[in-house]
Amino acid sequence: MSIRDRLSGNEAIATAMRQINPDVFAMFPITPSTEIPQYFAQYVADGKVDTEFICVESEHSSLSACLGAEAAGCRAITATSSAGLSFMNEILYVAGSLRLPVVLAVACRALTGPININHDYSDSMAERDSGFIQLYGENNQEVYDNYLMAHRIAEHPDVRLPLMVCEDGFITSHAIENIEIEEDEKVKNFVGEYNPENYLLKKENPLAVGPYGVSGYYMEARVAQAEAMKNARKVIYDVADDFYKTFGRKYGMIEEYMMDDAELAMVIMGSSAGTAKATVDMLRKEGIRAGLIKVRVFRPFPAEEIAKALSGVKAVAVMDKSEGFSACGGPLFAETAGAIINMDNRPKMVDIVYGLGGRDFTVDAARSVYEKLADIAATGKVDQTYIHMGQRERV
Numbered sequence: 001m002s003i004r005d006r007l008s009g010n011e012a013i014a015t016a017m018r019q020i021n022p023d024v025f026a027m028f029p030i031t032p033s034t035e036i037p038q039y040f041a042q043y044v045a046d047g048k049v050d051t052e053f054i055c056v057e058s059e060h061s062s063l064s065a066c067l068g069a070e071a072a073g074c075r076a077i078t079a080t081s082s083a084g085l086s087f088m089n090e091i092l093y094v095a096g097s098l099r100l101p102v103v104l105a106v107a108c109r110a111l112t113g114p115i116n117i118n119h120d121y122s123d124s125m126a127e128r129d130s131g132f133i134q135l136y137g138e139n140n141q142e143v144y145d146n147y148l149m150a151h152r153i154a155e156h157p158d159v160r161l162p163l164m165v166c167e168d169g170f171i172t173s174h175a176i177e178n179i180e181i182e183e184d185e186k187v188k189n190f191v192g193e194y195n196p197e198n199y200l201l202k203k204e205n206p207l208a209v210g211p212y213g214v215s216g217y218y219m220e221a222r223v224a225q226a227e228a229m230k231n232a233r234k235v236i237y238d239v240a241d242d243f244y245k246t247f248g249r250k251y252g253m254i255e256e257y258m259m260d261d262a263e264l265a266m267v268i269m270g271s272s273a274g275t276a277k278a279t280v281d282m283l284r285k286e287g288i289r290a291g292l293i294k295v296r297v298f299r300p301f302p303a304e305e306i307a308k309a310l311s312g313v314k315a316v317a318v319m320d321k322s323e324g325f326s327a328c329g330g331p332l333f334a335e336t337a338g339a340i341i342n343m344d345n346r347p348k349m350v351d352i353v354y355g356l357g358g359r360d361f362t363v364d365a366a367r368s369v370y371e372k373l374a375d376i377a378a379t380g381k382v383d384q385t386y387i388h389m390g391q392r393e394r395v
């Protein structure tokens with residue numbers, strides 16, 4: 001039976017970690033993810049877990065320690081944010097290429113400069129091609145649930161890839177919400193034990209981890225990694241189906257909100273989806289056929305699902321909470337545009353970069369986006385594809 005509680009996103013993640021009781025947690029603090037290892041350190045001190053809790057000298061070292069543990073056959077975890085994730089950059093790619101299913105909790109925060117500790121997705125989006133599966137939560141409940149599903153996805157024999165569970169820094173990580181947590185034993189039974197087929201300490205089958213990939217083998221290894229990411233799609237759905245049967249909450253790669261007859265649509269991620277949903281509700285009462293697609297899984301990218309959901313839409317705004325510096329849009333826009341490139345009847349599309357460094361996203365702002373889409377749908381013309389919203393006017 002689910003237990004009603006009030007938790008921040010950070011405590012929700014730490015609670016899920018405690019229930020799973022991993023073998024190794026290697027940590028280095030950085031705002032706003034610091035609370036996660038703080039909570040977990042208390043669980044260690046109180047004897048609620050028997051995890052090997054390692055305090056290291058940097059984020060680069062924390063992920064490196066996790067990889068060593070995973071290679072030895074352990075279930076390993078860590079958490080970070082912003083520049084900490086960037087400092088892990090080299091090891092993120094190593095984790096993906098070595099097929100080591102470490103689970104990394106990321107409280108997403110703006111990258112410098114200038115220095116900013118508030119939320120956007122510039123940190124996680126900078127690592128979108130590192131080989132990590134990426135799950136994003138709209139609220140504390142979804143963050144908790146994503147973490148419960150994470151290990152089963154990452155450790156599946158057809159996948160064996162590292163995974164990021166992403167939450168919105170401060171907006172989700174520190175805000176307290178009513179959520180349902182599950183009983184410890186039910187979580188343990190759902191997640192299961194980690195029993196890798198091959199690992200360094202398996203004396204029956206000695207192997208090397210991290211060999212030099214000469215030209216005759218490197219591409220084959222990369223293709224196998226790419227195939228594993230494709231395989232993750234089915235596993236994500238299978239794990240979500242079992243989660244629904246076990247705990248009663250349903251998830252997919254995306255969430256479609258009022259999309260059945262939508263003519264105007266927004267593609268968005270994370271906590272901003274809640275604001276946008278409230279706007280859609282208001283517009284529907286006014287007879288405007290607005291809808292929304294929330295991207296829950298960014299890697300592997302839900303191209304088929306998005307293309308299908310947008311098949312009857314006239315105009316769509318892709319909301320990027322990170323700047324791609326491509327001079328033509330952000331990363332979510334590029335991926336979404338690629339997803340619909342071969343559609344016979346493509347909707348008109350604009351990219352709106354918003355919310356950088358914690359800049360507010362309000363119902364009025366969301367309404368202005370739908371008003372712009374209404375003009376595009378009526379005229380069939382897109383004057384400007386790449387737009388920044390919410391910044392002070394430039395002189």
